[in-house]
Amino acid sequence: MSGAAKxxxxxxxxxxxxxxxxxxxxxxxxxxxxxxxxxxxxxVGPYKIVAKLSDIVYTxxxxxxxxxxxxxxxxxKPYKGTNAGALWSDCTDTNDYTPSNSxxxxxxxxxxxxxxxxxxxxDALAVAR
Numbered sequence: 001m002s003g004a005a006k007x008x009x010x011x012x013x014x015x016x017x018x019x020x021x022x023x024x025x026x027x028x029x030x031x032x033x034x035x036x037x038x039x040x041x042x043x044v045g046p047y048k049i050v051a052k053l054s055d056i057v058y059t060x061x062x063x064x065x066x067x068x069x070x071x072x073x074x075x076x077k078p079y080k081g082t083n084a085g086a087l088w089s090d091c092t093d094t095n096d097y098t099p100s101n102s103x104x105x106x107x108x109x110x111x112x113x114x115x116x117x118x119x120x121x122x123d124a125l126a127v128a129r
Contacts, residue, residue: 026079
């Protein structure tokens with residue numbers, strides 16, 4: 001590293017602070033796809049910190065039933081609201097909860113109709129002749 005780069009790094013490090021959050025605290029998440037639009041929301045959430053993977057990477061969840069995501073600490077800021085924990089307090093025991101969308105039942109038009117694949121193929125061949 002050159003002398004100028006070392007000097008600039010030391011000046012930057014004097015005033016920089018790395019944020020640290022506790023597990024189970026609520027935070028806002030900076031989400032660029034909505035921030036780049038005119039009058040778009042820069043921060044979405046609140047999210048709950050589920051785990052701290054390192055000093056700069058946290059695992060977040062928006063609700064107890066959403067997929068967990070990993071986010072850099074630079075994209076987080078503390079949530080200072082009062083009513084954000086309502087969703088989490090309603091779902092204190094998630095062991096007996098089964099999401100309704102965890103098992104999807106797909107209905108084919110062929111399984112309910114009278115025609116089978118072989119009948120359709122024979123009809124198509126007859127029309128093509």
